[in-house]
Amino acid sequence: xxxxxxxxxxxxxxxxxxxxxxxxxxxxxxxxxxxxxxxxxxxxxxxxxxxxxxxxxxxxxxxxxxxxxxxxxxxxxxxxxxxxxxxxxxxxxxxxxxxxxxxxxxxxxxxxxxxxxxxxxxxxxxxxxxxxxxxxxxxxxxxxxxxxxxxxxxxxxxxxxxxxxxxxxxxxxxxxxxxxxxxxxxxxxxxxxxxxxxxxxxxxxxxxxxxxxxxxxxxxxxxxx
Amino acid sequence: xxxxxxxxxxxxxxxxxxxxxxxxxxxxxxxxxxxxxxxxxxxxxxxxxxxxxxxxxxxxxxxxxxxxxxxxxxxxxxxxxxxxxxxxxxxxxxxxxxxxxxxxxxxxxxxxxxxxxxxxxxxxxxxxxxxxxxxxxxxxxxxxxxxxxxxxxxxxxxxxxxxxxxxxxxxxxxxxxxxxxxxxxxxxxxxxxxxxxxxxxxxxxxxxxxxxxxxxxxxxxxxxxxxxxxx
Numbered sequence: 001x002x003x004x005x006x007x008x009x010x011x012x013x014x015x016x017x018x019x020x021x022x023x024x025x026x027x028x029x030x031x032x033x034x035x036x037x038x039x040x041x042x043x044x045x046x047x048x049x050x051x052x053x054x055x056x057x058x059x060x061x062x063x064x065x066x067x068x069x070x071x072x073x074x075x076x077x078x079x080x081x082x083x084x085x086x087x088x089x090x091x092x093x094x095x096x097x098x099x100x101x102x103x104x105x106x107x108x109x110x111x112x113x114x115x116x117x118x119x120x121x122x123x124x125x126x127x128x129x130x131x132x133x134x135x136x137x138x139x140x141x142x143x144x145x146x147x148x149x150x151x152x153x154x155x156x157x158x159x160x161x162x163x164x165x166x167x168x169x170x171x172x173x174x175x176x177x178x179x180x181x182x183x184x185x186x187x188x189x190x191x192x193x194x195x196x197x198x199x200x201x202x203x204x205x206x207x208x209x210x211x212x213x214x215x216x217x218x219x220x221x222x223x224x225x
Numbered sequence: 226x227x228x229x230x231x232x233x234x235x236x237x238x239x240x241x242x243x244x245x246x247x248x249x250x251x252x253x254x255x256x257x258x259x260x261x262x263x264x265x266x267x268x269x270x271x272x273x274x275x276x277x278x279x280x281x282x283x284x285x286x287x288x289x290x291x292x293x294x295x296x297x298x299x300x301x302x303x304x305x306x307x308x309x310x311x312x313x314x315x316x317x318x319x320x321x322x323x324x325x326x327x328x329x330x331x332x333x334x335x336x337x338x339x340x341x342x343x344x345x346x347x348x349x350x351x352x353x354x355x356x357x358x359x360x361x362x363x364x365x366x367x368x369x370x371x372x373x374x375x376x377x378x379x380x381x382x383x384x385x386x387x388x389x390x391x392x393x394x395x396x397x398x399x400x401x402x403x404x405x406x407x408x409x410x411x412x413x414x415x416x417x418x419x420x421x422x423x424x425x426x427x428x429x430x431x432x433x434x435x436x437x438x439x440x441x442x443x444x445x446x447x448x449x450x451x452x453x454x455x456x
Binding site (some may be wrong): 021023024027047048087214220 | 287290293297302341349430434438439
C-alpha cells in the first residue's frame with residue numbers, strides 16, 4: 001500500500017512535468033538594421049561558434065601599444081558578453097599569419113598589402129572588400145608571404161594616431177569598430193548606442209546593440225568572411 | 226601551425242578529456258571505498274554510464290514584427306542549446322527496510338559539452354558540469370529486477386562565458402528508473418536506466434525575458450554493487 005502511494009505520486013509528478021514547456025526565450029523586440037547598405041542589402045558575419053583571431057598591431061611605442069591592446073580586450077569582452085550562447089569569441093594572436101583581422105594605429109606599418117582595398121580616413125574605420133561576385137571577402141595579402149600565400153586576413157581596423165592621447169575615446173572607438181568586425185554593417189539611429197554614427201558615448205554595447213548582435217548571429221548570412 | 230587560440234581550444238578539449246579520466250578514476254576510488262561502507266551494513270553501488278538531455282533553452286531570437294521591420298523575413302533561425310551526450314558517474318548507498326524495499330542515497334556527476342544548434346548547424350557553446358544528489362525508494366521486482374524513484378537536487382555550473390556565466394543553477398529534480406542485477410561473483414553487476422526531470426532557468430535567460438521550463442535527462446548505467454541489500 002505504502003509503495004503504491006509512492007509510485008502513483010511519482011507518476012503524477014511526472015505527468016505534471018510533462019505538461020510543462022521547455023525553458024524558452026522570446027524573440028528580441030529591440031534592434032536596428034545591420035545589413036550593409038548595398039543593393040541589395042548584404043548580411044555578413046562570421047560562422048557561429050567561430051573564434052575570430054585579431055592581431056593588435058600597436059607599433060613600437062609601448063604606451064600606445066598597451067592602450068590599443070587594452071581597448072581591444074575591453075571591447076572584445078563587452079561583445080562576447082552581449083551574446084548568450086558562445087556565438088563567437090574575439091581572441092588576440094601574435095602573428096599576422098594567424099590573424100583574421102588586424103587592429104592597428106593609422107600610422108603603424110601594416111603586415112599586409114592594402115593597395116587592393118585601401119582604408120578610408122576618419123577617427124577609426126573598419127575596411128574590407130567583397131569579391132567581385134559578392135560571395136566572399138578579398139584577402140589582404142601578407143607582405144611576408146611567398147607568392148600565392150595570402151594568409152587569412154579579411155578585415156583591417158585602423159584607429160587614427162591622433163586619438164592616441166585620449167584613452168577613453170580609443171576605448172569607445174575600438175569597441176565600436178569591433179561591432180563592424182562582427183557584422184553590424186550599419187549605424188544605429190540612436191546616439192546612445194555603441195554603434196551610433198557619431199562618436200560613441202559608451203564603450204559597452206547597449207541593450208539595442210546586444211539585441212542586434214544576438215539577432216545577427218542567428219540570421220543566415222549572404223557573405224561569410 | 227602553432228596558434229595561441231588553437232592551443233587554447235586544444236587545452237579546452239584536453240580538459241574535457243581530462244574530466245573523463247577523472248570520472249573513471251572516481252569510479253575506481255568509489256569502488257574501493259564501497260568495501261568500507263559495506264562493512265557498515267550498507268549496500269553500495271558504483272555506476273558509470275551515459276546520459277542525454279533535452280534543451281536547456283529554446284530561443285526564438287527575434288520577434289516576428291521586428292524581423293519584418295529589419296527586412297529579414299524567414300532568415301532568422303530559432304536556437305536550441307543543451308548538453309551533449311555525456312559520461313555519467315554515480316555512487317549510491319542503500320539500506321533495506323521491509324520486504325523488497327530499500328532507501329537509497331545517490332550522487333552523480335556528468336561533465337558535458339554545451340552545444341548550440343539552429344537549422345541543422347551546430348556549434349560548441351561552452352562546457353557544463355551537471356551534478357545531482359537524489360534520495361530514492363527502490364523496490365525489488367521479480368528477483369533480479371528493481372524499479373526506483375526519488376527526489377533530489379541538480380546543479381549546473383559552467384564557465385565565465387555563455388549560458389551559465391551568471392553563476393551555477395540549482396533546482397529540485399524528480400527521478401525514476403529501474404534495472405537488474407546479476408550475481409557473477411563479488412561484486413554483483415548491474416544495468417539500469419534512469420530518467421530525470423527538473424525545471425531550469427538561468428540569470429542569462431532571465432536577462433532577455435526568458436522563462437523557466439522543464440528539462441529531461443535520460444541515461445543508461447552499468448554498475449558494480451557491493452554488500453547485501455535489496456537488489
